[in-house]
Amino acid sequence: MINHKKPELRTVRVTRYQAPLREGGSLPAIAEADDGFLYVLKFRGAGQGVKALIAELIGGEIARAAGLKIPEIVFAELDEAFGRTEPDEEIQDLLKASTGLNLALHYLSGSITYDPAVTTIEPLLASKIVWLDCLLTNVDRTARNTNMLMWHRELWLIDHGASLYFHHSWNNWEAQSVKPFVQVKDHVLLPQASELETADLLMRQLITEELLHDIVALIPENWLLSDTGGETAEERRSVYFQFLAxxxxxxxxFVKEAQDARRALI
Known part of the structure; x- marks a missing residue:
């Protein structure tokens, strides 16, 4: 077993709202924080609420632990008075609804969207990313929306907010946790993912249950209590851990499902 470093997230305070990223359905924004860096800010008051932030946190930190490139993820504090001077009413409402702790990713200035027609990814890396998205049930890495960036000639993964879709209903989560991921057939990197068995071996060495426990422990308690049906924060946290484990x-x-889908594709 490979020993992992216990994951930690810094907390920054948002100091300046710079610009909305209109291509995002939940109106993420570029914002400056008190450490002087720019971040892509994901708002707790946006459409999917804190569940998208939880999926972002879990997906991103699992990917990082597996050695994949992810912009630094931080907790981002938004002050109550922050949105008062914003002239756009929609954005002002979003800022007001997002007071408190949000999530942000370091802004990769000058990056460009990954285009599969332009850049070919090495088979093992492609296989690791496909494996990761099967683990996370990430439906949002398609040719239409790759959620990957090229930055300094390296591939970076972004936006795992559509992962772990079981938590939008919580129904039958145990059965869902062991199902194949049929949406893998639409994964943008599936044609290049010819080393799925090797990826499975390597990823299972890096992603341990201890690591999953430590990552799930990072979820803020008030995010877990945002819409519970009477469960405690720790009960919700336990479900996330058990689902991933x-x-x-x-x-x-899910590896077999991906291999079958790839054979049908090529």
Whole structure:
């Protein structure tokens, strides 16, 4: 077993709202923080609420632990008075609804969207990313919306907010945790993912249940209590851990689904 470094997230305070990223359905924004850096700010008051932030946090930190390139993720504090001077009414409402703790990713200035027609990804890297998205049930890495950036000639993963879609209903989560990921057939990197078995071996060495426990422990308690049906924060946290641990143990199921989908594709 490979020993992992316990994940930690810094907390920054947002000091300046710079510009909305209109291509994002939930109106993420470029903002400056008190450490002087620019971040892509994801708002707790946006459409999917804190669940998208939880998925972003979990997905991004699992990817980072697996050695994939992810912009630094930080907690971002938004002051109550922050939106008062914003002239755009929609953005002002979003800022007011997002007072408190949000999530942000370091802004990769000058990056460009990954284009599969222009850049070919090495097979093992492609296979690791496909494996990761099967683990996370990430439906949002398609040719239409790759959610990957090229920055300094390297591939960076962004936007895992559509992952872990079981948590939007919580129904039958145990059964969902061991199901194959049929949406893998639409994954933009599936044609290049010819080393899925090797990726499975390597990723299972890096992503341990201990690591999953530590990452899930990062979720702020008030995010877990945002819309519970009476469960405690720790009960919700336990479900996230068990869901991921179950998927990790049954990775052979989603690897086979990905291999079958790839054979049908090529």
């Amino acid at each position: 179950n998927r990790l143990r049954s990775s052979a199921t």
